[in-house]
Amino acid sequence: MRRQRRKLVTSYFLGVASLLFVEAIALLSIAWPPKDVIAGTASPAQSVAPPRAAAVAPPPPATTAPPPPPSTVASQPAPPPPPARKEPIRGQRPGTIRLPAGGTATLVRKEIQGPNATLPIPERLDQATWWGAGLDAPNGASVFAGHVNWGGGIGPFAELWDASPGGEVVITDAAGKPWTYRVSQLITLHKDELPQRADDLFSQAGPHRVVLVTCGGKWVGGQTGYAENRVVVADPA
Structure with a gap:
């Protein structure tokens, strides 16, 4: 009786266990469904290169240079050029004087003596008397006198x-060497004033200079001639 009961119990548990196993298999099938497997050779996915940026052409070179930056230093005015030194007129004869406007006269050397001596004047319109210091003297006045007009003609000294x-003023000596002077003083005197200024104007003391003398102004006639004298002083250039 007991053996028969044990067999029944054992059969019952085996049946229950079989049912539980079947249910477990069913649950596993639902939880993990089978994956489809495709036969073949696996190949890596192709990488997609990022798109390249479009090439940009470089700007064309500038055809003109950019303007320089403004200077921060104030520009200084350029100094004036020195006055050009004129050469003696080609062909100026020895023993002649050329005045600023180009008039020329032949030199005639004269000597005067005594305190009351008068200023010698030339005999011709194209001449100039010369007395006093030589051109190479370190001191004293070289005095040249010429006519303003004569016999209806105009003399070179009229331009004074x-x-x-x-x-x-350019003077060439007997050897043809030029000596150049520049006008520094312009003096107009009445005929009566000239003797009073003679010691000052024609002195052989003081720095070397050239003194040019002519007459002009109002014509009064007689031995006086013109009422005034024109005196031009020139210093060595």
Whole structure:
């Protein structure tokens, strides 16, 4: 009786266990469904290269240079050029004087003596008397006198009335060497004043200089002639 009961119990548990196993298999099938497997050779996925940026052409070179930056230093005005030194006129004869406007006269050397001596004047319109210091003297005045007009003609010394400071006077000596002077003083005197200024103007003392003398102004006639004298002083250039 007991053996028969044990067999029944054992059969019952085996049946229950079989049912539990079947249910477990069913649950596993639902939880993990089978994956489809495709036969073949696996190949890596192709990488996609990022798109390249479009090439940009470089800008064309500039055809003109950019303007320089403004200077921060104030520009200084250029100094004036020195006055050009004129060469003696080609062909100026030895023993002649050329005045600022180009008039020329032949030199005639004269000597005067005594305190009351008068200023010698030339015999011709194209001449100039010369007395006093030599051109190479370190001191004293070289005095040249010429006519303003004569016999209806105009003399070269007439231009002294239009002379201006800085005008050039060129004297060539007997050897043809030029000596250049520049006008520094313009003086107009009445005929009566000239003797009073003679010691000052024609002195052989003081720095070397050239003194040019002519007459002009109002014509009064007689031995006086013109009422005034024009005196031009020129210093070595």
